[in-house]
Amino acid sequence: MNKFSKGIEYLILKYLAVPKVPEIDHSKNTIICIGDSITFGAGVNGKKTMTWEYFLENKLGEDYQVLNYGISGRTLLSTGDYPYSDEKQFAASQEALADTYIIMLGTNDSKPYNWDESRYARELEEFVNLYRSLPNDPKVILMTPPTCYIDPKIGMVGFDIDGDVVSGAIYNIVSNMAEKYELELIDLNKYTANHEDWFVDGVHPNELGNREIAEYIFERIN
Numbered sequence: 001m002n003k004f005s006k007g008i009e010y011l012i013l014k015y016l017a018v019p020k021v022p023e024i025d026h027s028k029n030t031i032i033c034i035g036d037s038i039t040f041g042a043g044v045n046g047k048k049t050m051t052w053e054y055f056l057e058n059k060l061g062e063d064y065q066v067l068n069y070g071i072s073g074r075t076l077l078s079t080g081d082y083p084y085s086d087e088k089q090f091a092a093s094q095e096a097l098a099d100t101y102i103i104m105l106g107t108n109d110s111k112p113y114n115w116d117e118s119r120y121a122r123e124l125e126e127f128v129n130l131y132r133s134l135p136n137d138p139k140v141i142l143m144t145p146p147t148c149y150i151d152p153k154i155g156m157v158g159f160d161i162d163g164d165v166v167s168g169a170i171y172n173i174v175s176n177m178a179e180k181y182e183l184e185l186i187d188l189n190k191y192t193a194n195h196e197d198w199f200v201d202g203v204h205p206n207e208l209g210n211r212e213i214a215e216y217i218f219e220r221i222n
Helices: 002-015 054-062 087-093 117-132 163-180 208-221
Strands: 031-036 064-068 099-106 139-144 184-187
Touching: 031 054, 031 087, 054 064, 054 184, 054 208, 087 117, 117 139, 117 163, 139 163, 163 184, 184 208
Parallel strands: 031 064, 031 099, 099 139, 139 184
Antiparallel strands: none
C-alpha cells in the first residue's frame, strides 16, 4: 500500500468509519458487543438489519437490546494502528453499565505491524478486568475471532490480516483468558471453520454468516 492509499485509509478509519454510540433503553436487559469490523457489520455494508447483533436481538425477544459497539479496523492493542481504547465507545460502553458484554477483538491485532503476543495477552487481561470490575457486576463473555479465509480476488487473506495468528496465538490467548477467569467462551473460530461461504471477502461475514453467528451465540448464552 503506497503512502497516499495509507493516508486515505487513515482518514476513513479514524474519522469516517466511527459510528455513533448507540442509545440505551435502561428498561431492557442490555448486551453490549465490543469489537472491530466483524462486529460492526462491514461484510453487509453496516446495514443494521443484517448484522449478527440485529438477528440476536430478534431471537432474544423484546425484553432485550443488543447494542453494536463495533468499530472497523480497531485493535485491542494500545500500540496497534487504531486502538479501540482510543474511541468514545470504549468509555461509553463502561459508563452504560450493561448487563452483559461480549468482547471480540484480535483480528486486526494479527497484522504484522501490530502483532505483539505477550503484550496482547497482557492487555487483553487488563481490558477484560475493566469490564469485570464494573460496579454492576456484569456478565463478561469472550468470543474468539472467526476463521479467516483467502480472498480469491487477491489470492491471500485480505487487509494484511494473518489468519494463522488469528487461529493460533490469538485463539489460545482468548481461550486461556476465559478459562482463567471462568468466563463464558463463544468459539466462533472453530464454529466458522469450513464455512468459507459465510464470508464476503474471507474475513467479514455476509448476511448468511451473520445469521449463523447470531444463532450460535443465542444457543450458547441461552
